[in-house]
Amino acid sequence: MARVVVDVMPKQEILDPQGQAVAGALPRLGFDGISEVRQGKRFELEVADSVDDETLAKIAETMLANPVIEDWTVRRVDS
Amino acid sequence: MARVVVDVMPKQEILDPQGQAVAGALPRLGFDGISEVRQGKRFELEVADSVDDETLAKIAETMLANPVIEDWTVRRVDS
Amino acid sequence: MSAPVTTETTTGAAGARIGIITFPGTLDDVDAQRAVRRAGAQAVALWHGDDDLHGVDAVIVPGGFSYGDYLRCGAIAKFSPVMTALVEAANRGLPVLGVCNGFQVLCESGLLPGALTRNAGLHYVCRDQWLTMENTTSLWTTRYEPGAELLIPVKHGEGSYMADKATLDELEGEGRVLLRYVEGNPNGSARDIAGITDARGRVAGLMPHPEHAIDPLTGPTDDGLGMFLSALDALVAA
Amino acid sequence: MSNNPQDPQTSVAASGSSVEAATDGPTAETGTELGTVDTGGRGTDGDGAPTDSVEHARNTPDTAQPYLELGLKEDEYARICEILGRRPTEAELAMYSVMWSEHCSYKSSKVHLKYFGDTTTPEMRQKMLAGIGENAGVVDIGDGWAVTFKLESHNHPSYVEPHEGAATGVGGIVRDIMAMGARPVAVADPLRFGPAEAPDTARVLPGVVGGIGGYGNCLGLPNIGGEVVFDDSYASNPLVNAMCIGVLKSEDLHLAHASGAGNKLVLFGARTGLDGIGGVSVLASETFEGDESGTGRKKLPSVQVGDPFTEKVLIECCLELYRSGLVVGIQDLGGAGLSCATSELASAGDGGMRVDLDEVPLRAQGMTPAEILSSESQERMCAVVQPSDVDAFMKVCAKWDVTATVIGEVTDGDNLEVYAGGELVVDVPPRTVAHEGPVYERPVERPGEQDLIAADNPNTLSRPSTSDELRATMLRMAASPNLASRDWVTSQYDRYVRGNTVLAQPSDSGVLRVDEDSGRGIAVATDCNARYTRLDPYRGARLALAEAYRNVAVTGATPMAVTNCLNFGSPEDPGVMWQFQQAVRGLADGCAELGIPVTGGNVSFYNQTGTKPILPTPVVGVLGTIDDVTRRIPTGIGEEDGETLLLLGN
Numbered sequence A, B: 001m002a003r004v005v006v007d008v009m010p011k012q013e014i015l016d017p018q019g020q021a022v023a024g025a026l027p028r029l030g031f032d033g034i035s036e037v038r039q040g041k042r043f044e045l046e047v048a049d050s051v052d053d054e055t056l057a058k059i060a061e062t063m064l065a066n067p068v069i070e071d072w073t074v075r076r077v078d079s
Numbered sequence C: 001m002s003a004p005v006t007t008e009t010t011t012g013a014a015g016a017r018i019g020i021i022t023f024p025g026t027l028d029d030v031d032a033q034r035a036v037r038r039a040g041a042q043a044v045a046l047w048h049g050d051d052d053l054h055g056v057d058a059v060i061v062p063g064g065f066s067y068g069d070y071l072r073c074g075a076i077a078k079f080s081p082v083m084t085a086l087v088e089a090a091n092r093g094l095p096v097l098g099v100c101n102g103f104q105v106l107c108e109s110g111l112l113p114g115a116l117t118r119n120a121g122l123h124y125v126c127r128d129q130w131l132t133m134e135n136t137t138s139l140w141t142t143r144y145e146p147g148a149e150l151l152i153p154v155k156h157g158e159g160s161y162m163a164d165k166a167t168l169d170e171l172e173g174e175g176r177v178l179l180r181y182v183e184g185n186p187n188g189s190a191r192d193i194a195g196i197t198d199a200r201g202r203v204a205g206l207m208p209h210p211e212h213a214i215d216p217l218t219g220p221t222d223d224g225l226g227m228f229l230s231a232l233d234a235l236v237a238a
Numbered sequence D: 001m002s003n004n005p006q007d008p009q010t011s012v013a014a015s016g017s018s019v020e021a022a023t024d025g026p027t028a029e030t031g032t033e034l035g036t037v038d039t040g041g042r043g044t045d046g047d048g049a050p051t052d053s054v055e056h057a058r059n060t061p062d063t064a065q066p067y068l069e070l071g072l073k074e075d076e077y078a079r080i081c082e083i084l085g086r087r088p089t090e091a092e093l094a095m096y097s098v099m100w101s102e103h104c105s106y107k108s109s110k111v112h113l114k115y116f117g118d119t120t121t122p123e124m125r126q127k128m129l130a131g132i133g134e135n136a137g138v139v140d141i142g143d144g145w146a147v148t149f150k151l152e153s154h155n156h157p158s159y160v161e162p163h164e165g166a167a168t169g170v171g172g173i174v175r176d177i178m179a180m181g182a183r184p185v186a187v188a189d190p191l192r193f194g195p196a197e198a199p200d201t202a203r204v205l206p207g208v209v210g211g212i213g214g215y216g217n218c219l220g221l222p223n224i225g226g227e228v229v230f231d232d233s234y235a236s237n238p239l240v241n242a243m244c245i246g247v248l249k250s251e252d253l254h255l256a257h258a259s260g261a262g263n264k265l266v267l268f269g270a271r272t273g274l275d276g277i278g279g280v281s282v283l284a285s286e287t288f289e290g291d292e293s294g295t296g297r298k299k300l301p302s303v304q305v306g307d308p309f310t311e312k313v314l315i316e317c318c319l320e321l322y323r324s325g326l327v328v329g330i331q332d333l334g335g336a337g338l339s340c341a342t343s344e345l346a347s348a349g350d351g352g353m354r355v356d357l358d359e360v361p362l363r364a365q366g367m368t369p370a371e372i373l374s375s376e377s378q379e380r381m382c383a384v385v386q387p388s389d390v391d392a393f394m395k396v397c398a399k400w401d402v403t404a405t406v407i408g409e410v411t412d413g414d415n416l417e418v419y420a421g422g423e424l425v426v427d428v429p430p431r432t433v434a435h436e437g438p439v440y441e442r443p444v445e446r447p448g449e450q451d452l453i454a455a456d457n458p459n460t461l462s463r464p465s466t467s468d469e470l471r472a473t474m475l476r477m478a479a480s481p482n483l484a485s486r487d488w489v490t491s492q493y494d495r496y497v498r499g500n501t502v503l504a505q506p507s508d509s510g511v512l513r514v515d516e517d518s519g520r521g522i523a524v525a526t527d528c529n530a531r532y533t534r535l536d537p538y539r540g541a542r543l544a545l546a547e548a549y550r551n552v553a554v555t556g557a558t559p560m561a562v563t564n565c566l567n568f569g570s571p572e573d574p575g576v577m578w579q580f581q582q583a584v585r586g587l588a589d590g591c592a593e594l595g596i597p598v599t600g601g602n603v604s605f606y607n608q609t610g611t612k613p614i615l616p617t618p619v620v621g622v623l624g625t626i627d628d629v630t631r632r633i634p635t636g637i638g639e640e641d642g643e644t645l646l647l648l649g650n
């Protein structure tokens, strides 16, 4: 068993209304000094050792992310 | 300027229908060996050096996460 | 099939002033105002940037997508100036009704326990929903018969009520569950909970939209009108 | 830092490195590295590359330009050079190429659409306050109320990225309606997909429905109608048509124009980014061939992401601006962005216009003038404001937290002049961009196979005759996705918001209350049977009209005006052009017979996979009025015992 983290973020050049909403609210709440916020998704998977990196990449690319508008990263982490 | 990553995940005991939907779909698409999926959020913040850890924790706790249902983690990363 | 509720207007209600909050992204404020007028009271528009409540007798936090609700429903709205004023007033006993996004805002700001999470089906759901009235002593529900069945629209993507077991048991034990879904739970809410109230029965939060059920012309029934009338009864009596 | 005692991330956090460094544990693979996409372009490299100014263009007449890549034909490019008396600058080329595209210029359809005007009698025009040529048609419904409505397609973007494509389709049509000075009050969505069981439909349909619902619900617009149709021909080419309906007091009608020298041009709403730049990115990469800073641009997806919250706030902001009388003219930014808005505003006015791109609030760094002019960033509007009103205008925008910037002014010259970095980069007669694009008389030819199709008719085809056959037919129909419940779709749409929805699904048409005191209301329906239209495009279009007309009539409303969205294959295919011509004639003749005008519409060509076009799909929307919505007639029988059932017609 391994724990795998897949991070999915909106592509840099794509509008991120979610992150913008947060960035816009922070100063109103008295939090200054945050110049940019981007909001994406984080998936935590419990994966059998038999699952190889290629398969994980495929899962990320076809299911977890929408490659038209999102970038993704896969990492194995110790659990 | 520092880049800060805030990860927000549903608490272990809270139902995570999105993660479950992914976990349920994987075998149908021919991906086996994934026993659990949880879906949360990932925020990337560009933060002035003057913003201290305490402030970051407060932003995470009061705004980015709802501690009733979510756990959060703040990390500074090199940019 | 209409709920056993009287829809006679409250005598002496015309003087009552009910505030309706508008955040950027609020949608059902016009409907809530209409419902308040239909019930015979005066609707007072409250803006998110106001830092006082203009002396209103009760407040409705209506549905919509405050600030887009991109982060988490109600998460940003809870920080607005008007909410600071509202939390203070509610703690002093001001009657408050949060509907849908308003319910989410009340939970986020700590006026009500628990949280509303993504629908179990992962889709936004708009449908006419059967409910049972579980508590007829709260300020917002005295016009109803105990156990009355109501047909009122729900429309939301994040309406699944969640709280830890202790909180749920406490709500049940103290009779603070106001409404429950029957004939199908639209969102996976714990214990079919559709609405709750605070310990004093003055602050209520619901996912169904009583303001969309005040006239069979534009809603499935007029089953929702009783909530506004109940509050007016209490305000006039006070 | 964490609130989780078990903190599953500590191991990662301990290494303290970023995702993109990919050093915390073996990285499997990276899509595109997070956070490292180069958004910089020429502006940022500081190598002093010359801006392609008008003067520069004059001095370098022989510079080759990528007009073919931008979709301009040889002769179209020649005409631009002739209009300008020189080669166009990069920015001008970008402007002409988007504005002269089929989508913006109607170059293949114009000659046919004229027929709508030719067949509209003064009598039919009586209630029409604005018609074809404006952002949307407007009709007078009585008691001082006017209604504006329009259908628009967002087919191709919805195939590439179903959710955002459909969402921004709704956003675009809503801004069209706002530009008429109206409050948007409802939407409807006629949809066409490939076979229900096809894997790709499982990608496209939920995305489209989620996008329309997500955007429309967040705007607070009840969804009161539409269609869901499945057919093989839409397999790689779904049709996502969206309708918006708006209401205004007749005297508040705002038409897009920019009159009055000295009046200011205000851009307000979202910032301008690299969204939907599509073809124009060849400009940057062409010029910077071999230069590594140019490579980042080529990969840009021409996808726009919608921000419904910004649009909702923009709606309320616009309505307050209208109420306060602060707007002389207004235009939405849709396809072709600022190119379209500035050239259309200027050509509808009585003077020229000067725009300074340095003032445009940007979301990305180093955008070129061509990119700023072509950006299709959503949720933006452009208003013409009297100088004395600018402060008040800005105050209203500030109240709604809407970014607003004066980017130019109306001049007493003739040309649209655009400056960037202090240099004149565009100097064109605005009408040549907005209205005097190429017009084609494409070849039209009835395909030979129409005869074959016509040979199969009710007399030659076998019909079920035994009870077993009837039963089988019945079962087949009951199982057909085209006759299934639409509940999966419609339950994702808010039909109640604003509290004026009198009828929505499953009714034959949506009915809305407009005036709470008098009970005056409107009804709308959209329809098209594309298979009929394939068999006979003239009659098919008439049938679509008749069906929508009937659907409005049976709710108790009186039909009064028509909009359309004409979805067809390639105009370069003479057979498709014939279908188009026939459908336009059928619709126009039908309207003349029924006595209601076509007030606007939209043409979507190139809906095909390879050389195989979609079924010709002229979606027709009919608007009706009803004096008193309490007298609406709901769909359905069997509410009471003893009801009499009558069949009308033959």
Ligand SMILES: Nc1ncnc2c1ncn2[C@@H]1O[C@H](COP(=O)(O)OP(=O)(O)O)[C@@H](O)[C@H]1O
Residues within 6 Å of the ligand: D188, D189, D190, D191, D223, D224, D225, D226, D227, D228, D484, D486, D489, D490, D493, D504, D505, D506, D507, D508, D509
């Ligand atoms: N995409 C859609 N969006 C909104 N409403 C829809 C959509 N598709 C169908 N509807 C509504 O659902 C109901 C049933 O649709 P349909 O089966 O196409 O009816 P009909 O065949 O009578 O036109 C109608 O009220 C129609 O307006």
